Amino acid sequence: MHTFNQRMLLAQRLTGQKLVIPDMRPVLSHWPCGQHEDYEVVKNAVDKRFAMLASGKNRKAISDADPALLAARWWPTASTRSYRVMTDLVIWFGMWDDVIEQLADDTAESLRISTKDFIHSALSGAEDNKTIVTGNPLIQSFQPIANEARAFYNEDQRRILLEHFDRYIDATRLEAEAERSSDIPSLKEYWEVRILTSGMGTLLGLSEYALQVQLPPSFVQSEAYSTLWVTTVVINSIVNDLLSLKKEMKAQSVVNSIAILFNQYNDLDVAVAMSLDHTRQLVALFDSTADDVLSSSDTFEACELDAIAQVIDLMRTVNTGNLEWSSYLPTKSEVSKAVHRCGVQSLKANKHEIVAVSDKRIKARDSVPHISRVRDLAAMSLSPEEANARREARKPIAKPKPAYLPTAGSPLSIDEDLYAQIRDAPRLKNDEFVIPIRSGRAWKAEAGSIIRISTPEGPQVGDLNIWNAHNPRERFWASRTKQLHSSHVSSGDRLWSIAPYMRPLVTILHDTLSWYGADEHGGRVHDLLGTGCDPYINAVLTSGEGDGEQNKYYDFHCRSNLTRAVLPYGLAEHDIHDVINLFQVTGLDEQGRYFMNPCPAGAGDYIEFVAEQDVLxxxxxxxxxxxxxxxxxxxxxxxxIKCCRPLKVEVFRLQDDGLLERNGWKPAEVSPYRGMHGMMVPQGEYQSKP
Known part of the structure; x- marks a missing residue:
């Protein structure tokens, strides 16, 4: 089956667009900026070290990225020794990242495991254990960096640093798994992956070493520190996205936050302006948080406040230094990618895949700023005050009218007199059976039949699927029914089939729970908002601890019950669709979240349907x-299981076989639309264009 490459289409739309990159310096002009005094010395040492590289390409990549300049801009106040170590770390990141991207999956995974094992051993070992050996020279080259960090950091600091390393290394697996996607992620999905694939966590995790200070543990674990940390990361990422977009447009690789905004608003100037405004808001948030922390003289000792102030200024210089470094470089090489991983060609737009991989393999830890916090800040577009002002300035909106109102003769309305006759007319029973608890059953009913589903022993929810009896492709469409009638249905409403058939499957003839209306929480009965329970989401959401592991594989959810029920009719699981939840009370709370209330049915309550066509x-x-x-x-x-009860099904036919025909009733007809959606298919060659 042909699939569209959404990224390629986006690249084509961006072709010819004029990109005006704003001057970001005024946004950060009040933040400190500097360059380490030993830059030239360290740069010369780096150049000499790599002059012996066999590959001219690698040598040029390192020279272009100028890791000594990046480290000099990020850590301008570090000691000479710390500055050299941080430069080595930037280089190590770049080389490791370059290697991992070129390896096959199995080999790459082996490198990840070996790297994590070595780093854990190197950072966790005793101070006199400095001779850890690995067969990989790239991994081994991390040893001097580990020695420095291990000598300065205590056990808790090393643990947090190791968590940052684990997240970064595991993130490269997520990046590799996502490379084959051709879709464009949402902005939310982009930031989820962008933060996970950023190496900044590790670099910021060494801030205390770079400055030779120790932060109070209570500050590191605080919400304020998390806010400062994530705003630093996101500001850095937005700046990189702005500065790299022009190059990516030329390379036809255009999935970054600016391109995603362009894809949403179809205006590159708007996308850039929104990103610039977002940066201003994050800078203001950083400053206000920093002011609050530094005014907490009653919380921290003077020496602790001094250490905090130094780290806060370092976070600021990380962003001003990154801006200066990025503006200086003619291009960005592989080394720079390790520090500012855009994930430009490595995003999965499918939300479920992103969440599944990140939850399973890059699990956020309490001591590391949480990904949801990063996403919240990254997605922020307006302050609460600005949002309120915009709402207040909005013109009053009249009370909305339902989008689909039935009119006389409309298929949305019924002939009430006729359906009252059908309801009250004598009938004969064709079939009757009881469905035990936690099970399912299927049956057929001819057009004009009456189907009653009841709660013989008291309250019980039932999940109902409906198909055309002769064509299972025509099946119930919960979303369209919800639009045409209501989120919860009752007497006189119809359950509609999917396009292209678009006709009633059944009409609700009588509902003994129509009295329920809306309860004090807005809950209503016979639900179309939700769908049936299923074993897949149960396995995702159920804890695997204790008996939960066995419960993960429970086989009698509604989807499973319905699957078994339709097997005798030649159908399978892929034929199961969204249900109507009979006798179920649901609604949306103040924040639009789905809730379920107990079933109000009593013994003998029922809902009756008229089959508008032959149905299964x-x-x-x-x-x-x-x-x-x-x-x-x-x-x-x-x-x-203590509150599970059976349901009863009865199928009737009218005793007067001619009642329906005499009153003009006939089985529902499919939609009259016969177009080709604007396409013309030639009858033969003579009709085709040359």
Whole structure:
């Protein structure tokens, strides 16, 4: 099947666009900026060290990136010894990153494991243990850096630093797995991956070593430190995205935050302006947080405040220095990528893949600023005050009208007199059965039949699927039904099939719970907001501890029950679709989040349908029962069975076979649209264009 390369399309749209890169210096002009006094000496030493490289390409890459200048700009106040070590770390990052990108998956994974093992051993060992050996010279070259950090850092500092290294190294796996995607991520997804693939965590993690200070543990674990840390990372990333976009446009590699904003708003000037405004907001947030911390004289000792002030200024010079370094360089090489990993060609736009990989392999730790905090700051566009001002300035909005209002003769409305006759007319029973708890069953009903589903023993939720009896491709469409009628349906509403058929499958004839209306929380009955429970999300959300591991593989969720129910009719799991949750009370809270309330049905309550065409129906007795004890995990599973009850199904036909025909009723017809969506298919060669 042909798939569109969304990145290529975006690159084509950006072709010919005029990019005006704003001057970022005024935004950071009040922040310190400098260059280490030993830059020239260290640069000459670096150049001499790599003059012996066999590859001229590698030698030029290092020269172009000028890691000594980057370190000089980032850590201008470091001691000479610390400055040299930080320069070595920048070089090591660049070379390691260059190697990992060129390796096959298995070999790359082996390098990751070996690197992590070595770094853990080198940083965790005793001070006199300085002869750790590995067969890989690149990994071994980290030893002098580890010796310096180990000698200065205490156990807690080394633990936090190791967590930063682990996150960075594991992030390269995420990057490699995502490279094959051709889709464009959302801005939220982009920042999730961008932060995970940034090497800045490790470099900032060595700030105390670079300055030869020790931060108080209470500050490192504080919300204020997290805010300062993540704003530093995000400001740095936005600046790099702005400065690198022109080069990426030429290379047809255009997935960064600016390009994503352009993709959303189709205006490059707007995308740049939004990014610049975002940077201003983050700078203001950093400054206000720093002011609050430095005014906490009653919280920290004077010497502690001095160390905090030095680290705060270092975070500022990281950004001013990065801007100066980036502006100085004609191009960015592999070395620079290790420090500012844009992930330009390595993002998965699929949200589920990003979350699955990041949760499984790059798990955030309490001592490291959490990814959700980074994402919140990165996604920030307006301050609360600005947002309130914009809401207040907005013109009043009249009370909205429903998008789809039934009118006389509309397929959305029914002939109430006719359906009242159908409801009250004598009927004969064709079929009757009870569905036990936590199971499912399917059945067929001819057009004009009446189907009653009831709660014979009391409250119980049921998940219902419906198909055309002769064509399973025509099936229930919960979203369209919700638009046409309501998020919760009752007497007179219809359950519609998907396009291109677009016709009623059944009409609700009678509902004994129509009295429920809306409860005090806005909950209503017979739910179309949600969908059925399934084993896949259960396995994702259930803890694997204790009995939870077994409960992860529970086989009697509604999706599983429906799958087994339709097998005798030649259908399979891929035919299962969004359900209508019968007898289920749901709603959205003040923040738009889905909730479920206990089922209000009593013994003998029911809902009746008229089949508007020949239908196949399948019903599951939900393992959550009446939802009064709903939850995830083994403990909840054992509790929920206490509130599970059977459901009863009855299928009737009218005793008067001619009642429907005499009143003009006939099976629903498919949508009359017969177009080709603007396309013309030639009948033969004579109609085709040369």
């Amino acid at each position: 129906m399948a019903l599951s007795t939900c393992p959550g029962g009446d939802l009064s004890l709903w939850g995830f995990g083994a403990a909840s599973e054992k509790e929920m």
